[in-house]
Amino acid sequence: xxxxxxxxxxxxxxxxxxxxxxxxxxxxxxxxxxxxxxxxxxxxxxxxxxxxxxxxxxxxxxxxxxxxxxxxxxxxxxxxxxxxxxxxxxxxxxxxxxxxxxxxxxxxxxxxxxxxxxxxxxxxxxxxxxxxxxxxxxxxxxxxxxxxxxxxxxxxxxxxxxxxxxxxxxxxxxxxxxxxxxxxxxxxxxxxxxxxxxxxxxxxxxxxxxxxxxxxxxxxxxxxxxxxxxxxxxxxxxxxxxxxxxxxxxxxxxxxxxxxxxxxxxxxxxxxxxxxxxxxxxxxxxxxxxxxxxxxxxxxxxxxxxxxxxxxxxxxxxxxxxxxxxxxxxxxxxxxxxxxxxxxxxxxxxxxxxxxxxxxxxxxxxxxxxxxxxxxxxxxxxxxxxxxxxxxxxxxxxxxxxxxxxxxxxxxxxxxxxxxxxxxxxxxxxxxxxxxxxxxxxxxxxxxxxxxxxxxxxxxxxxxxxxxxxxxxxxxxxxxxxxxxxxxxxxxxxxxxxxxxxxxxxxxxxxxxxxxxxxxxxxxxxxxxxxxxxxxxxxxxxxxxxxxxxxxxxxxxxxxxxxxxxxxxxxxxxxxxxxxxxxxxxxxxxxxxxxxxxxxxxxxxxxxxxxxxxxxxxxxxxxxxxxxxxxxxxxxxxxxxxxxxxxxxxxxxxxxxxxxxxxxxxx
Amino acid sequence: xxxxxxxxxxxxxxxxxxxxxxxxxxxxxxxxxxxxxxxxxxxxxxxxxxxxxxxxxxxxxxxxxxxxxxxxxxxxxxxxxxxxxxxxxxxxxxxxxxxxxxxxxxxxxxxxxxxxxxxxxxxxxxxxxxxxxxxxxxxxxxxxxxxxxxxxxxxxxxxxxxxxxxxxxxxxxxxxxxxxxxxxxxxxxxxxxxxxxxxxxxxxxxxxxxxxxxxxxxxxxxxxxxxxxxxxxxxxxxxxxxxxxxxxxxxxxxxxxxxxxxxxxx
Ligand SMILES: Cc1cc2nc3c(=O)[nH]c(=O)nc-3n(C[C@H](O)[C@H](O)[C@H](O)COP(=O)(O)OP(=O)(O)OC[C@H]3O[C@@H](n4cnc5c(N)ncnc54)[C@H](O)[C@@H]3O)c2cc1C
Ligand code: SF4
Ligand code: SF4
Ligand code: SF4
Ligand code: SF4
Numbered sequence: 001x002x003x004x005x006x007x008x009x010x011x012x013x014x015x016x017x018x019x020x021x022x023x024x025x026x027x028x029x030x031x032x033x034x035x036x037x038x039x040x041x042x043x044x045x046x047x048x049x050x051x052x053x054x055x056x057x058x059x060x061x062x063x064x065x066x067x068x069x070x071x072x073x074x075x076x077x078x079x080x081x082x083x084x085x086x087x088x089x090x091x092x093x094x095x096x097x098x099x100x101x102x103x104x105x106x107x108x109x110x111x112x113x114x115x116x117x118x119x120x121x122x123x124x125x126x127x128x129x130x131x132x133x134x135x136x137x138x139x140x141x142x143x144x145x146x147x148x149x150x151x152x153x154x155x156x157x158x159x160x161x162x163x164x165x166x167x168x169x170x171x172x173x174x175x176x177x178x179x180x181x182x183x184x185x186x187x188x189x190x191x192x193x194x195x196x197x198x199x200x201x202x203x204x205x206x207x208x209x210x211x212x213x214x215x216x217x218x219x220x221x222x223x224x225x226x227x228x229x230x231x232x233x234x235x236x237x238x239x240x241x242x243x244x245x246x247x248x249x250x251x252x253x254x255x256x257x258x259x260x261x262x263x264x265x266x267x268x269x270x271x272x273x274x275x276x277x278x279x280x281x282x283x284x285x286x287x288x289x290x291x292x293x294x295x296x297x298x299x300x301x302x303x304x305x306x307x308x309x310x311x312x313x314x315x316x317x318x319x320x321x322x323x324x325x326x327x328x329x330x331x332x333x334x335x336x337x338x339x340x341x342x343x344x345x346x347x348x349x350x351x352x353x354x355x356x357x358x359x360x361x362x363x364x365x366x367x368x369x370x371x372x373x374x375x376x377x378x379x380x381x382x383x384x385x386x387x388x389x390x391x392x393x394x395x396x397x398x399x400x401x402x403x404x405x406x407x408x409x410x411x412x413x414x415x416x417x418x419x420x421x422x423x424x425x426x427x428x429x430x431x432x433x434x435x436x437x438x439x440x441x442x443x444x445x446x447x448x449x450x451x452x453x454x455x456x457x458x459x460x461x462x463x464x465x466x467x468x469x470x471x472x473x474x475x476x477x478x479x480x481x482x483x484x485x486x487x488x489x490x491x492x493x494x495x496x497x498x499x500x501x502x503x504x505x506x507x508x509x510x511x512x513x514x515x516x517x518x519x520x521x522x523x524x525x526x527x528x529x530x531x532x533x534x535x536x537x538x539x540x541x542x543x544x545x546x547x548x549x550x551x552x553x554x555x556x557x558x559x560x561x562x563x564x565x566x567x568x569x570x571x572x573x574x575x576x577x578x579x580x581x582x583x584x585x586x587x588x589x590x591x592x593x594x595x596x597x598x599x600x601x602x603x604x605x606x607x608x609x610x611x612x613x614x615x616x617x618x619x620x621x622x623x624x625x626x627x628x629x630x631x632x633x634x635x636x637x638x639x640x641x642x643x644x645x646x647x648x649x650x651x652x653x654x655x656x657x658x659x660x661x662x663x664x665x666x667x
Numbered sequence: 668x669x670x671x672x673x674x675x676x677x678x679x680x681x682x683x684x685x686x687x688x689x690x691x692x693x694x695x696x697x698x699x700x701x702x703x704x705x706x707x708x709x710x711x712x713x714x715x716x717x718x719x720x721x722x723x724x725x726x727x728x729x730x731x732x733x734x735x736x737x738x739x740x741x742x743x744x745x746x747x748x749x750x751x752x753x754x755x756x757x758x759x760x761x762x763x764x765x766x767x768x769x770x771x772x773x774x775x776x777x778x779x780x781x782x783x784x785x786x787x788x789x790x791x792x793x794x795x796x797x798x799x800x801x802x803x804x805x806x807x808x809x810x811x812x813x814x815x816x817x818x819x820x821x822x823x824x825x826x827x828x829x830x831x832x833x834x835x836x837x838x839x840x841x842x843x844x845x846x847x848x849x850x851x852x853x854x855x856x857x858x859x860x861x862x863x864x865x866x867x868x869x870x871x872x873x874x875x876x877x878x879x880x881x882x883x884x885x886x887x888x889x890x891x892x893x894x895x896x897x898x899x900x901x902x903x904x905x906x907x908x909x910x911x912x913x914x915x916x917x918x919x920x921x922x923x924x925x926x927x928x929x930x931x932x933x
Binding site for chain 1: 755756757838839840841842843846848849851871917918920921922923
């Protein structure tokens, strides 16, 4: 006979002001199998928990229903309280009277009735609860960091400095990400490369970091503390051990007209190349799409000139299998490219460029060695227009959000222009200036007040060419929407920051959620900004939303601490709320017929085949078996199994059925 | 079908297979399943337009499997069922040899089930016009009209489970209707109980039913259950790129691909 205790919480006014808690407790007290019921102002407080503990001891409760807030908040609290009083923690269930009742309904009779119903179904469920034991799993203390931009670099260094191993994978030939392309950085105007490259070198030299550049995640399985990853190391056509990084090959390669990704197409590179002089690792790769040998079967000049015979034309991609305990996703972002802005003539007029291209023009390592010269004829533009929110905050373009970094880098660009082109005139078309951040507003004011940048509040409707000039048509909304036409020599678009093209595919591979714009989703917008909804996978930098460098770095350090916390334990305990395939006496063994459709249904690859053998060792039946370490308790297999051979502990068929029946039956 | 009889006999004589499953003449002008274990019994094999029962429903039975390697005279729907069963690990090349009967009534002996699949995939599963018209009509009904239609159609069902017995895909040892802890599907054959039984059965056949109509043909009351499974085949085509049984492809209902259509989500 069950002896269930029902504990109804007022949550101060949160529940108490809307639900008649006293009545909920009183009615529950009369239910079959309920031995004790009480209401209290704050059940999660110490006296509240003592109420539960003493009732368990005094009344000999066999089950507990706490009717309070969401189990997401306090289930651990109450389960722990039960355990302390000697009751198996999994004999405790929570009815959510706050998020499911008081916060979504008006005060009234029906609302209290609903609260009673929720308690009733859980009272019936608890009657079928079983004592369960937590599952313990070991932790592999190696982290995988995906993406070697500043966020990935920082996260790798921080984790490595706590003494744990890190594997950093970067899809490009070098780490560095967007930051390596920047000239100077707001709000201090210090040189981006100067502050970044020491970190890149540190990564390369750190004894705890294994860097795989030109590598991508092939597949992943497992769960927090116990992931298994396959990493595809794309062939560089190079024996990296032999290559000394002398660079002779890159000077002799006859294919010299490939638009350089690093220079955003404003400069050229060879087919065998190092993306930029400070690249880490500083060893070339052969771009097989452009290499004459791979295209036509002839050339091999690099092979001939290489003093250490390091070139390997027949090298294949290799797959590295690694075991890791945590993952930091730091794959960054992209900026919107040509074709997206037909109205601004991008792609049609060579002198309409993106902000990132401007960075390359302004950079001392760039194609113009830091002089602001326009792409079409290398002339120094005397009139330059910067267009903010190109694509961003534009419902029609499908990007309603603010890209956040643009206001700041436009101010930076305009300032750099004024410093480099004396007597030049610069204009900024903007919607609002968003300069929230330490020293950010001051930075923008400096651009306007000290460097004389002309800020025009209004959108640009069109850009077209006339007599060799780019006519920028806009309005000044501060002057009553007066039309403004500017004859410019060059136009820079602050194109929207967007998620990478492969972000969605990567998120699906990792079972990480993402938002409507394919940026990876944090577990809680305020309290869990660097966690994902998948345990053991963390976020850093612009892969979660457009972020500037200080934010990316802070996130990276935050994610690193989360990883370090995880690695501070030798074992993880997990809730035993997992699926189990039934077992029966021979000759049946199980109602499972071994169709293994559940294997393909399980999103966590948790179901395996188990062979039942007779004494002679012959297989007499093949059944499904759930690996308790891998199962996440999602229940997909339960819904899928036609023979109802799988049950989810804590949410069994019986428990679910009883809940439904309790709801349908009068009390 | 001399060819079939001859080959069946040879196979039994050589001991390549222990039993040949095919059709023989039954009583009252009907046909029934033949399990030929002796070469002589193979002479009783027949094939004509009356042979519509899906013989694949026997190859998952423990007592048939216990005889040893099986050969089966398989029409297109039977071959489809064999492929689906192989993809569910219920039969394999180790215990089954397929003597295919083509739509032109010629025999092909297949090397393995992969070959059967290659042959079967030359033919799409097509819903006959009389059914698609009926389904189109059903689709146009209001939900309550449709509800009444099904309550009425299913109400005579007295749960003899002949449909289940005839269906090659209903091979589970313990069907959901027999699951009694808890009893999800009510045992009595009242209107709601019947509806639940048939909805459950239909959904368990989604992405598995090979459209052989054996269930419908078996029903002593002529209940048009195959309308439910045909509906799902159409849905499979409209939303999931169509159904073809396959030992290589992913199962229609249990796998997700990033480029799956999601136009059915409301
Ligand atoms: C024009 C412009 C100017 C800017 N100026 C400033 C400034 O002055 N100050 C400032 O604070 N911020 C500035 N920013 C913002 C700054 O660039 C970002 O904050 C920073 O780059 C974010 O770092 P990240 O590591 O998160 O992403 P990223 O820099 O984008 O790095 C991501 C890395 O991950 C790699 N990667 C991507 N996908 C995969 C994959 N699937 N597998 C493996 N590797 C992958 C990429 O190749 C890349 O190396 C500017 C941005 C732009 C566009
Ligand atoms: S548990 Fe169910 S779905 Fe899985 S193999 Fe067994 S019968 Fe098939
Ligand atoms: S509940 Fe089933 S489907 Fe979900 S993770 Fe566990 S085994 Fe896989
Ligand atoms: S064969 Fe007909 S009567 Fe029998 S259970 Fe099936 S539908 Fe019902
Ligand atoms: S449900 Fe009916 S049509 Fe479908 S495979 Fe089974 S018997 Fe054949």
